[in-house]
Amino acid sequence: MLKVRDIKIPGLAPISFELAAGECLGVSGESGCGKTRLLRALADMDEIEGSVCIDEVCKTDLSGAEWRKQVALLPAESQWWFDSVAPHFASETNLAALGFDDEVMHWQLSRCSSGEKQRLAVLRLLANRPKVLLLDEPTANLDPENTGKVEALIAEYLAGNRAVAIWVSHNRAQLERVASERYFDFSRAGMVKIKQGVSS
Amino acid sequence: MNPLISLSAYDLMLAALLVLALVGLVVRLKLGIAQQLVIAAIRTTVQLLLVGLVLKQVFESAQLPLIVLIMLVMLTVAAWEILSRQKRKIKAWWGFGISVISLFVSSFLITLIALFFIIGTEPWYTPQYAIPLLGMLLGNTMNGIALGMDRLIQTAWQQRAVIEQRLMLGQTALEAIREIRHESMRAGMIPIINAMAAAGIVSLPGMMTGQILSGTAPVEAVKYQILIMFMVTAGTGFGVIAVLHLISKRLFDKRDRLRFDQLLAERS
Structure with missing residues (x-):
């Protein structure tokens, strides 16, 4: 469903891969090795050579904004620009899935913890119903219980919407839980290896 | 008198x-x-x-080519003045072009409209009217344009992570900087709005004072002052809108990516 061809990130060998509906690709590697740049390239946030297509629709067939509605990037640190939570959400979302009730919509963001913001950012991302999720350390600030809830919510979303995800994490144990069959590992030399059959 | x-x-x-x-x-x-x-x-x-x-x-x-030359010099200097008031240095030629275009809209066109259709001087370029009018418009609208431009670029720079976050959520470039544009328009227009509100009560505007000092009847001086106020307001407004539009365009590329590298000069 997702076809990535020859993404040329400076300093790295061209990256190509495909994901079928429902799959999740795990990506790990040292800081600064290009994981975040790969996600930004896929979301068309940087000018990078290479083609990215969802089924028959490619990046260049849509405007930047239309593409990013479908290929949603969750940055490591979420940003908020209104005072309260509600105006950041364009549509209804399943708050209970991450342990919130309706009251959260009236919360002031200045009083939210980084973990609360991270969970809200995941919900905000899913509210757009994207086809491709690009998740950059989505549970870095969360306790084990909430980490489990996010992992379950993403898995349910992928299965229910025939979507795909690329999940960046330093935590290999997490990647083995969430990534379907394989994951990329960026090495120091900037090459990309594929490890097969890590799921148990 | x-x-x-x-x-x-x-x-x-x-x-x-x-x-x-x-x-x-x-x-x-x-x-x-x-x-x-x-x-x-x-x-x-x-x-x-x-x-x-x-x-x-x-x-x-009172020769036309000489008058036009003087007006162009005034415009050029005003454009450089706008650039020199920016906290973040814009690529020189882009910044100059953007300033000239906005000043042209805010001052040149408005002055021509006043000369042709409102005051109706004969000939239209009568320098006693054309040059002081243009000068007053340039001087005043230049402030608004410089303020609006500085606010837009500064705020966008400080909030670049927020702008990118909004783009990542599928907003267009214009949606992602909507609030910043509102704020910049406000920053550019507030001085002239305050000047209109305070005119006559707190302050006697300079031109009117000058006319009264040189012996013009106060009511005549007041009429000219109102004319100038309206021209400056319209000019500043159109000028700030032009500069916000041009800077916003340059701030993003065709794919709605935030591109400060297109706008700002290299910094050491």
């Missing part, structure tokens, strides 16, 4: 003593702007004396 009391060089020197007294105090208190004060005071004296001499010649000959 009393004839205008002419000022002698001695009168001006007395006024200069006041500035010198200020400089002395600033030096004593180590407030650090003495040099800029002195340079600016010398500049204003030399520049205004020169312009007085030039205007004398121009008013006597």
Whole structure:
């Protein structure tokens, strides 16, 4: 469903891969090795050579904004620009899935913890119903219980919407839980290896 | 009407003593702007004396090419002035082009409209009207444009992570900087809105004061002042809109990516 061809990130060998509906690709590697740049390239946030297509629709067939509605990037640190939570959400979302009730919509963001913001950012991302999720350390600030809830919510979303995800994490144990069959590992030399059959 | 009391060089020197007294105090208190004060005071004296001499010649000959040349020089200097007031340095030619276009909209067109359709001078380029009008418009709209431009670029720079976050959520470039544009429009327009609100009660505008000093009936002076206020307001508004539009375009590329590298000069 997702076809990535020859993404040329400076300093790295061209990256190509495909994901079928429902799959999740795990990506790990040292800081600064290009994981975040790969996600930004896929979301068309940087000018990078290479083609990215969802089924028959490619990046260049849509405007930047239309593409990013479908290929949603969750940055490591979420940003908020209104005072309260509600105006950041364009549509209804399943708050209970991450342990919130309706009251959260009236919360002031200045009083939210980084973990609360991270969970809200995941919900905000899913509210757009994207086809491709690009998740950059989505549970870095969360306790084990909430980490489990996010992992379950993403898995349910992928299965229910025939979507795909690329999940960046330093935590290999997490990647083995969430990534379907394989994951990329960026090495120091900037090459990309594929490890097969890590799921148990 | 009393004839205008002419000022002698001695009168001006007395006024200069006041500035010198200020400089002395600033030096004593180590407030650090003495040099800029002195340079600016010398500049204003030399520049205004020169312009007085030039205007004398121009008013006597009233030749169109000469007048157009003077207007273009005024426009160019105003454009550089806008750029020099920016905290973040814009790529020189882009910044200059954007400033010139916005000043053209805010001042040139508005001055021409006033000359042709409102005041109706004969010929339209009568320098006693054309040059002071353009000068007043440039001087005032330049402030608004410089403020609006600085606010847009500064705020966008500080909030670049927020702008990118909004783009990542599928907003278009214009949606992602909507609030910043509102704020910048406000920053550009507030000075002239305040000036209109305070005119006549708190402050007597300079041009009107000048006309009254030189013997014009107050009501005539007031009518001109209202005309100028409206022209400056319209000019500033159109100018700020133009500059916000042009800067916003340059801030993003065709794929709605945030691209400060297209706008700002390299910084060391």
